[in-house]
Amino acid sequence: MAYESFRPEILAKELMTDRGRDCVFKNLTYKGPIIGEITKKGDVLHIAGAGRPTVRDYRPGEDITLETKKSYNTDLYITEAKYVNVEVDRVDSKQAQGEVFGVEVREAKRALAQTLDEYLAGFYAQAAATIKNEQCTAATILSTLAEAEQALLEADVPFEEEKSLVISPAVYTKLVLGKIMFQQANAEVSGKGFKGSYLNFNVYVSNSIKRTGGVHHCMAFSRQAIALAEQIPAAMIERYKPEKTFADAFKVLHLYGATVIRPAELIRVDITPGEETEI
Secondary structure, X not given: OOHHHOOHHHHHHHHHOOHHHOOOHHHHOOOOOOEOOOOOXXXXXXXXXOOOOOOOOOOOOXXXXXXXXXXXXXXXXXXXXXXXEXXXXXXXXXXXXXXXXXXHHHHHHHHHHHHHHHHHHHHHHHOOEEEXXXXXXXXXXXXXXXXXXXXXXXXXXXXXXXXXXXXXXXXXXXHHHOOOOOXXXXXXXXXXXXXXXXXXXXXXXXXXXXXXXXXXXXXEEEOOOEEEEEEOOHHHEEEEOOOOOOXXXXXXXXXXXXXXXXXHHEEEEEXXXXXOOOO
């Protein structure tokens, strides 16, 4: 876009569009209504009915208990504020035939998306259950994934409901060496890192998976497990001309927050890749 036609609203929309190409975890979060507006760090949004109301015994002649809506709503706090501040030399922009910020906007978009995904990968620590494989090989990876699926089914996640498994490249290698055959039939599933379906999981590979020493903290979860809210307010995008340089610049603030709304539907899969003795 030409510098003279730069509009914060247009750039904000551009930075928020097609994020699925740059994110893994973001695409797998809760898609239900989240009530509220994001304008600054510290804002509180509300997820109506994300929890489950309490089922109580009814006894004739006794008063029934009214459960307030607030008791099973969930608050989501905007805790993260990340920015990029990028300059473009005016000579370079001239050579780009007037497309000022073209490459820089794309790179800023990717960088912000990667930071968001790394943030979401950290929610493994809030899982209700942990499956461990301390010496994972091609021969043992299948049983570990089967245990993760079992844990989600025992948490009352319906068999037919979408379930996601996000693993690191090293863990994916174990699946490849184990000659695991992925199904690609589900045309509705797409996005960065998608490798196919296995067991009852849509399997994704992400470099954002956290590690502690040699342990890879992979995650298996339902669509209802984690909620995310994010925004790049147009008011938080500025263009300016830095002093002492022949350059144009823009700065962007990305606001977001997430919360685990159903911990039982988030399974931590701790895998330590081991040496292969036979393949």
